[in-house]
Amino acid sequence: MPNAWDAGSAILLAEAGFAAIATTSAGIAAALGKADFLVPEGATAVSRSQMFDRVHQIVSAVDIPVSGDLENGYGDKPEEVAETIRLAIDAGLAGASIEDHHSGAIYDDDLAVERIVAAKEAASGTDFVLTARTDYILLRPADGLSAAVRRFQLFAETGADCLYAPAVNDPAILAALVGASETPINAIMGRNDTVAGLGAAGVARISLGSGISRAVLGFIRDCARELLDQGTMTFADRQISHPDLNAVFARRELSRP
Secondary structure, three states: OOEEOOHHHHHHHHHHOOOOEEEOHHHHHHHOOOOOEOOOOOOEOOOHHHHHHHHHHHHHHOOOOEEEEOOOOOOOOHHHHHHHHHHHHHOOOOEEEEOOEEOOEEOOHHHHHHHHHHHHHHOOOOOOEEEEEOOHHHHOOOOHHHHHHHHHHHHHHHOOOEEEOOOOOOHHHHHHHHOOOOOOEEEEOOOOOOHHHHHHOOOOEEEOOOHHHHHHHHHHHHHHHHHHHHOOOHHHHHOOOHHHHHHHHHHHHHHOO
């Protein structure tokens, strides 16, 4: 389930044959010329309305399910998370992930659970796939695994459809998380991971976060450096030809009702 950041990237991923895609909050922030979060405050740099503007563009561009990276639900309170999930459903998202922290401060167990309960209630009567994310391992690596396992269990009991802990690629840690409950686990694919390897670890779904978008931005920076330093553009070898790109987008337009 690779992650798109605009309509064009979503169409190219769908054209490649993926059955579903996700959005990337970091990739969308970068596309808007914003930091993923503000340092040192740690606050979200992209507002909920800005994020949903882009979500609408992505969902409207493709016919496959899209899961939204909705950060912490754009609010600490359960009712704020519930409103975000209602907006997600109205926007046509097939699912979304909700984080368990704000500005690096992890919510206590009771509030974390209440937020997922509110999200589930907001999605009641739909087939919306709610992914409950914990950042214990990312933010508190010293004691993160045991806390993440406990939180996975709480989220599973609450009714989350999928569980997710970012920055986890160690097979032993993945095994512990997979074994925490029977709820499917999402993993973010790292540089040295393989789909087969993550699947063998028991991972049910794989996302890439901002991986593709950062690769694209890295390519842009490399292009700029080559132009400035060498006065050449060998990077043109990796272009999609204009006719090919036009054909992809034209097919999409012609297939719309």
